[in-house]
Amino acid sequence: MADSTARGGPGAAEHAGDGASGAVPAARDRVIAKRTRNTRTRSGSVLSADLIVDAAMSLVGAHGAAALSVRRLGAALGCDPTAVYRYFASMDDLMLAVAERLIAQALAGYRPTAHWKENLRSLARGTYQAYLAHPRVAVVVASRVTGGAHETRIIDEVLGQLRAAGFEGEQAVRLYRSLGDCILAFGAVDADYLARPAREREADARRWRDAYGAVDAAKYPNLAALGPLVVEHAGMDTFESVLALLLDTFERLAPG
Secondary structure, eight states, X not given: OOOTTTTTOTTSSTTTTOSSOTHHHHHHHHHHHHHHHHOBOTTSOBOOHHHHHHHHHHHHHHHOGGXXXXXXXXXXXXXXXXXXXXXXXXXXXXXXXXXHHHHHHHHHTOOOOSOHHHHHHHHHHHHHHHHHHSHHHHHHHTTOOOOSHHHHXXXXXXXXXXXXXXXXXXXXXXXXXXXXXXXXXXXXXXXXXHHSOHHHHHHHHHHHHHHHSSOOTTTOHHHHHHHHHHHHTTTOOOHHXXXXXXXXXXXXXXXX
């Protein structure tokens, strides 16, 4: 979330090849950093990376990823659109910061205990809930790798809990990936459903009833036998049950 000088943006290395001392580039960097810190929106707020992330999440949350642009961010923030590039090298860079914000929210309520299994359950729930709280944002960033501080912390924490259970080496990494991919898959799919217009969700519910409520038993004997239950539980939340199965499996595999 550094400004453009830290990322090699405009002016950062303009005089890097000068034969003179580094005094001129250093002074220029200080001026650019001061301008970045003092940039204000029309409301009088000092522009910051956090404010830009807030605006990006609001725009995507309200209108979808297609609504996100530098121009719309500038309008939402009340500032020159190009000011965004003083904090983020590109729009993709901004979306990685948005992904980091979701991970930070996932970690916000995490309080580790002495029990590794419950700690993993807490991390999984926190991540899933953070995604569903911002479904349109989650759909865009679920597959991204941020490399940021919050992502680093949550990976380290999951690995630490697995090591506390006795797992090491490739087995620990495989279980970490299994848990992480399960959480992200559920989060992305359920977020995608929530992000869709109500008319599409209602149409899907009707299709469950129409397509699977009564099928030809000669062709589909199992669906015919269980079809009414399939329809009845079409909206079933399976995240918790799958998470329980996964963590129970980890417990059975745990050394000693």
